[in-house]
Amino acid sequence: MNLTDIHLQVRDMARDFAEGAIRPIAEALDAEERFPAELYAQMRELGLFGIGVPEEMGGPGFDTLTYALVMEELSRGYASVADQCGLVELITTLLVRHGTDAQRNRWMADVMTAKTRVAYCITEPEAGTDVSGIRTEAVRDGDGWILNGGKIWIHNAPVADLGFVLARTDREAGHRGMSIFVVDLHASGLERGPKEHKVGQRA
Numbered sequence: 001m002n003l004t005d006i007h008l009q010v011r012d013m014a015r016d017f018a019e020g021a022i023r024p025i026a027e028a029l030d031a032e033e034r035f036p037a038e039l040y041a042q043m044r045e046l047g048l049f050g051i052g053v054p055e056e057m058g059g060p061g062f063d064t065l066t067y068a069l070v071m072e073e074l075s076r077g078y079a080s081v082a083d084q085c086g087l088v089e090l091i092t093t094l095l096v097r098h099g100t101d102a103q104r105n106r107w108m109a110d111v112m113t114a115k116t117r118v119a120y121c122i123t124e125p126e127a128g129t130d131v132s133g134i135r136t137e138a139v140r141d142g143d144g145w146i147l148n149g150g151k152i153w154i155h156n157a158p159v160a161d162l163g164f165v166l167a168r169t170d171r172e173a174g175h176r177g178m179s180i181f182v183v184d185l186h187a188s189g190l191e192r193g194p195k196e197h198k199v200g201q202r203a
């Protein structure tokens with residue numbers, strides 16, 4: 001693999017952070033199942049969130065290989081921390097590729113710095129691998145929408161501020177009749193279930 005100087009610099013920075021800051025507390029984090037906000041604040045300072053966001057949208061505009069190198073290093077530190085980086089990357093990619101200017105102006109900076117905690121809300125009890133089975137429905141209500149339904153296995157659900165929620169908008173249109181809605185997870189009418197006790201990646 002041909003790595004450029006930039007690839008090597010970013011990889012080494014992520015490696016140092018994983019070895020110096022993540023690994024020493026990884027076991028304790030997994031035992032305590034604690035959300036390590038202090039690590040994410042450091043990652044924000046290091047620019048390890050939103051790696052692929054283009055410069056004109058406020059990011060460093062790194063390529064996918066840089067992202068893969070960072071994920072590899074963070075995962076070696078502790079997979080839960082890498083997951084947070086991956087989740088922010090996923091959501092910022094959604095905003096870059098499918099968001100409107102208004103959505104990017106409103107959310108990108110805070111999502112990219114992990115000041116706003118996000119969740120990607122797709123899976124339901126009856127719809128995992130086969131996403132076309134989702135039952136959550138979105139119905140027009142004046143200028144907005146009302147969403148009814150429930151999701152499971154949602155990373156960050158206990159702490160997230162903003163959910164990117166897949167819902168059905170047109171039952172007749174099958175798998176084409178769905179959209180992702182940006183939902184304020186502090187809105188009234190929203191309930192968070194109990195946190196699951198997992199076999200690993202518990203922070």
Ligand SMILES: Cc1cc2nc3c(=O)[nH]c(=O)nc-3n(C[C@H](O)[C@H](O)[C@H](O)COP(=O)(O)OP(=O)(O)OC[C@H]3O[C@@H](n4cnc5c(N)ncnc54)[C@H](O)[C@@H]3O)c2cc1C
Nearest residue numbers: 119120121122123127128129130152153154155156198201
């Ligand atoms: C730790 C963790 C974090 C997660 N975080 C999130 C999250 O943040 N957001 C979110 O939306 N979801 C999340 N998920 C859910 C995850 O995306 C689903 O678990 C996944 O999509 C699989 O769905 P399922 O568990 O219902 O399994 P199923 O879809 O029931 O699949 C079970 C098994 O059957 C196989 N299978 C299914 N359909 C077929 C088929 N047609 N042909 C052949 N084989 C098939 C699958 O490969 C699998 O081996 C998370 C899950 C875990 C474990």
